[in-house]
Amino acid sequence: MIRPIVAIFCALVLGAAPLAAAPDDRPSVQAKTEWVGAWGFVVSPPPPGQAAPAPNFSPGGPAIPLATATPPFTPGQPRFLDNPGRLPVDASSAELTNVTMRQLVRVSIAGSAIRLRLSNESGTDLLAIGGVHVGLAGPDGSILPGTDRVVTFAGNPSVNIPGGAPLLSDPVALPVKALDKLAVSIYAPGRLTARNVRTLWQYVAGSPGDTGGAASLPNARLARAPVILSMVEVAPTQPASAIVAFGDSITEGDGSTLNAFRGWPDRLAERLAAQPGKQRWAVVNAAISGNRLLGYGSGPNALARFDRDVLAVPGAKTLILLEGINDIGRSFSPRNPTDPATAQALIASYQQIIARAHAHGIRVIAGLLTPYKGAGYASEQGEAVRQAVNNWIRTSGAFDGMIDFASAVADKADPLKFDPKFNNGDLLHPNDAGYQAMADAIDLRMLTGK
Template structure:
């Protein structure tokens, strides 16, 4: 879902290079000591960026081969004990909804970002993404520390990250990379601060538009600056960071939950830096009951299940494989998506073509099929009320009602969460309960996101 419809509708339908999506990742280490990660098709080019000839790729060590397999997102890494604890779906660089740094990128700057994990462990590793980059991304160095206030890191907790035992890494266009394991005891619901030093021009940045969290930028190499005082530039997007995994918890446990959808899942309009998105509230419920459980947020504001745009990411059907099926330790996915398809396709002059109920149903069935092929339980959530929203129409409401009835009664999903009824105003079931309405009649308030999380039977997950 979205705030600025005019900007959103100006975004063309999204063209994506197929080679970036599915080619297996490989890795090499150059003579200059830079780890290089990318697709098999272009690893030679990346090695040359690091300062060695295309034919001069160093033989991979056993450790490097292991990391390369992990950066290829093979779900078999579950057996090595890694489990997802935080995630964000990445998007192409865009200025669609609000100002951010994705189009300009970074040069000789330190980028500091805060993430709150859902479960803990005795080691952690961070996933960086250059999925939508057009050139190799060089990260000159990175540190992780325990979050203090704002951009500050708790004194004495900052630790260097490595990649293939090197401090620097070059990530090829279209590729992702995991850092080496960092021995660090992480608690459930703990906030961690990641700082990247980007010395060379990055070009436009792969990012996550609506973070509902503050990111910080400063000139120069400030990886080790724990005070945070120099980080005066701020943004409410995340850049390059796409996931955090931990290990050292219950052996062989595979019970993580992925929440998948649009801005209702993303938490748009929730209080910034308060971690009040509904997936956060869900993780807090598990923690309060003494059974912390991984809850991963793969929502993108403005996202549609049938179509993709530059500003709102690939369609739900297309990104499901990349965002959900690559996650470690997951057993269940909750799907809440389709109202943007309904609303945007009803706006006169929209670049989004008319979306029928049949197309929406087909897209939901496709996601169910993908999930079950990987052995995941699939929970379908009905679309929440939106009467009064800027793209509401009576024709769109008919589509929403029809899709919701299909979700409730078709039996396509393993379980159903009826958010339509849980969040509807009894006086007008097509509207949100006023206390749950952020004010735009579409997105939820903090109380609304909490009510959404409470509407889910966590035992059924």
């Protein structure tokens, strides 16, 4: 009875793709190969009892030419790196079906091979993947000549991902250097409207069908498309470990230039890549904009997602925790307050994260919550809680280290506010310069032990 059950499972996952031998150019990677997370994006399910919503496309009407999407930041006009004005920005909420999407990522350490982690963890039914390509990225989401690789799954170029599940690809013979940018193209033959709660600006082909092998996607536009790729792992060329950046929008990089890798985890990865020595440190961003420690906020609370988003990162040895400002802001918001999040409750959440990380040999470094005076949900009661939490982080000795993110971006004339030169205009999120200041505030010796 065992063989029929195995056959049914294989048919379920591999779908209609014919069983095929692995391509000759796939690397020979033994089971003992050490894989290390080198890039990440958290895919989140909807709140319990709710169906996944349509993709979170930015509101607006007609497409916005990239040439108009330049600093200073204006809500609704996203800023992209190297925007020559050739590609339109699609702000519509059009449904995506039978489409190829190309996601731009950047690996933080060198490797002899890579593998991809795809996700249907926010879906309840099968997600059909018709084809996946990966290559070194050039301008405007193009693939550099000679670097395109077909990604396979148990030797097959197409696959069905069960609802609620992630799926690892076969190893891909694509050597990478630290800070190499990759273009990952995913062809989804089905309807993507309700497949994913979280979206990301991606290159989307204007022609139907599988066009992932093209150097440049035909009639491409930049659009908020559902995220399917959740991690890139590498087989490191030197001993390597991963640092997981765990938090909310200030860790995800909200307010920075898009597709430019200018959040503080990205800047930290650049600093680490420039360090000498044999031991290398990757950085994986495991943040969710709007996330909270205690309640649902654009994704499960930090304690609920900790195992999947931290412990499951291959090679994770250090965690940088910056979370809690949304709990404080939402709790005491002048417009729509929720149940108050006390300093004691937030501290108890930190203690849980510390205990669970230490049980797996992961060090925990805490970041001080950044200023938010004048932000949309700021209040005097909330500020008192922020001060109490930051004081506990400084003095308790509970963490393995501390980063003073708050002072790094605070206005020297009023430390309760963001320094205007480090803020994107909303008095809550950093801009590119602010994220650089945050990364510069990190003592690398504290992270690496050197």
